[in-house]
Amino acid sequence: MSSSIEQLAKEFEPLAVKEMVQLPPALVPKPAPAPKPAAAPAAPSVVGLDLASSRSVAVPAGPSAAPAAPAPAPKPAAAKPAPAPVAPPPPLPKPVQIWKFEDKGLHLEVTVEPAHVVAAAEIMDRAGYAIDAVTGMDWPTQGLLEVIYDFLHFQTGERVAYRARIARNDPKIATISKVFPGADWHERETHDFFGIDFIGHRDLSPFMLPDDATYHPLLKDFKA
Amino acid sequence: MNIPKLIPVGDPSAETFTINLGPQHPATHGVLRVKLEMDGEFIVNAQPVPGYIHRMHEKMGENRTYAQYLPNTSRIDYLSAMTYTHAFVGAVEKAAKIEVPLRAEYIRVITSELNRISSHLVGWGAWIMDLGGFTPILYAFDDREKILDLLEAITGSRLTYCYYRFGGVCDDVDQDFIDGSKAFVPYMRKRMKMYKKLVTGNIIFRKRVEGIGPISAEMCRKYGACGPVLRGSGVNYDVRKAEPYSIYNQFDFDIPVYNECDSLARYLVRMDEIEQSLRIIEQACAKIPEGPFQGKVPRVLKLPVGDTCFATECGRGRLLIRITSDGKEEAYRIRLRTPCFTNLSLFEEASQGMMLADAISLMASLDLVIPDIDR
Numbered sequence: 009m010s011s012s013i014e015q016l017a018k019e020f021e022p023l024a025v026k027e028m029v030q031l032p033p034a035l036v037p038k039p040a041p042a043p044k045p046a047a048a049p050a051a052p053s054v055v056g057l058d059l060a061s062s063r064s065v066a067v068p069a070g071p072s073a074a075p076a077a078p079a080p081a082p083k084p085a086a087a088k089p090a091p092a093p094v095a096p097p098p099p100l101p102k103p104v105q106i107w108k109f110e111d112k113g114l115h116l117e118v119t120v121e122p123a124h125v126v127a128a129a130e131i132m133d134r135a136g137y138a139i140d141a142v143t144g145m146d147w148p149t150q151g152l153l154e155v156i157y158d159f160l161h162f163q164t165g166e167r168v169a170y171r172a173r174i175a176r177n178d179p180k181i182a183t184i185s186k187v188f189p190g191a192d193w194h195e196r197e198t199h200d201f202f203g204i205d206f207i208g209h210r211d212l213s214p215f216m217l218p219d220d221a222t223y224h225p226l227l228k229d230f231k232a
Numbered sequence: 233m234n235i236p237k238l239i240p241v242g243d244p245s246a247e248t249f250t251i252n253l254g255p256q257h258p259a260t261h262g263v264l265r266v267k268l269e270m271d272g273e274f275i276v277n278a279q280p281v282p283g284y285i286h287r288m289h290e291k292m293g294e295n296r297t298y299a300q301y302l303p304n305t306s307r308i309d310y311l312s313a314m315t316y317t318h319a320f321v322g323a324v325e326k327a328a329k330i331e332v333p334l335r336a337e338y339i340r341v342i343t344s345e346l347n348r349i350s351s352h353l354v355g356w357g358a359w360i361m362d363l364g365g366f367t368p369i370l371y372a373f374d375d376r377e378k379i380l381d382l383l384e385a386i387t388g389s390r391l392t393y394c395y396y397r398f399g400g401v402c403d404d405v406d407q408d409f410i411d412g413s414k415a416f417v418p419y420m421r422k423r424m425k426m427y428k429k430l431v432t433g434n435i436i437f438r439k440r441v442e443g444i445g446p447i448s449a450e451m452c453r454k455y456g457a458c459g460p461v462l463r464g465s466g467v468n469y470d471v472r473k474a475e476p477y478s479i480y481n482q483f484d485f486d487i488p489v490y491n492e493c494d495s496l497a498r499y500l501v502r503m504d505e506i507e508q509s510l511r512i513i514e515q516a517c518a519k520i521p522e523g524p525f526q527g528k529v530p531r532v533l534k535l536p537v538g539d540t541c542f543a544t545e546c547g548r549g550r551l552l553i554r555i556t557s558d559g560k561e562e563a564y565r566i567r568l569r570t571p572c573f574t575n576l577s578l579f580e581e582a583s584q585g586m587m588l589a590d591a592i593s594l595m596a597s598l599d600l601v602i603p604d605i606d607r
Binding site: 110111112160162189216218 | 351
């Protein structure tokens, strides 16, 4: 599993953004830093709850402490005593990040330049991946909209996602529906909900919303 | 696999006409409209128009706490509600690192598989009714009733279950349920034999599904098709095996795969899946341990900051839930990637050049649940 993922990560490297923006806490999938960010003061009490007391009944599949962890993760026990009053910003995530599947439900996550989404889809296509979903995310305070592309591999079960961040006031991005026709519907739905303009898409008329809809309900400033 | 089109598209220069299938049509299994461009009896282009019962479940997820959102998930695909709530509680448990007691996992597996059988039974009966056979759906609903009675006794609801909780299930099962599930297995096996005689070998049915609606494995990959549609195209993919969740890796079961890529293959996959679900139920009922049914969960549930993806194999295929949390009690965003959405998205390409009556068979073989597409 890991070798093909590492190879993919290498292939993605030239497409990835050079610099990660200081993103909202929710965007920063932090590899468990010792001091918790201030945005989540209640997190320790949630995460750390009763985990220390070892239970005899283990839950799901797979080893919980797998060996191939890229990020050193001294998890809840270390985080508990240090809810710093003014936490330093969490370290920026890497543009190309290999995850442990047990933690994230993902093997590889890449943040690509918006200009390269089609090239990234072609990489996925060549590697034999199937499209899983395309969706959006709104970050009004940062002035960003994010498009998230999910992929999966039928034979290996690997999961790869890549994201592209575009300006909120001019949300335009190329369509990948020429590479994966299945993206057609997903992109159309994303256009509905976020108003993202997928350049080259054959039909961006309202899909889930009524025919005369001019609003985009999943934007955070949407008022019903 | 490259499958040639069985029926050639008519001369494109010929005059075509547009008709509506639905939105209120029994063969669309709900409020789905399909804009059909027809050349005589042949389909030139069939464009599904979903969205008639769109409820914006994803937005609702941003406005309510995780516990409040839980009942929503069972209303997306009402025929396999258990597996949908399973995906949501699974995602939250994964993010918050909540441990689930073993007994609860067994209960989840038994109820999920019972739900899968009842879901397949409806799909099976409705499909054959689409093709003009009325009897099977009555048999299917009869058997499904047995499952619904079992589930109703423990969950209190018959369709939109909200039985799973973060960290377990809301109430323990009693011995009656275990005995009932055990007794259901041989009963259903006997019925499956009868179904085979009644439908699977029926010459009229075979003529309507064999070689109809080819969907190649490559097409499945390009469109992200999943579930029985994918496995009927020769791809051995099941979330229960590929991304094992809950305790599915502790059971001995097979993934039925057929290489014919036609409607019959998808039919046979579903029929075999019922048998595999029975196998899982049999093993789970034999092995279910005593113990607590609910793990420890914080009173105020807040997820750590970041993304979590969790997928389950539902009756119709792969459901992926992606929760993005910003550390509050509500999710920042919940993304529901539903199986029927992707399965229907290939209908436009797959139905080109088919006869209308065959397209109905193809659509029924996708086993659509419309709220699952519209969400």
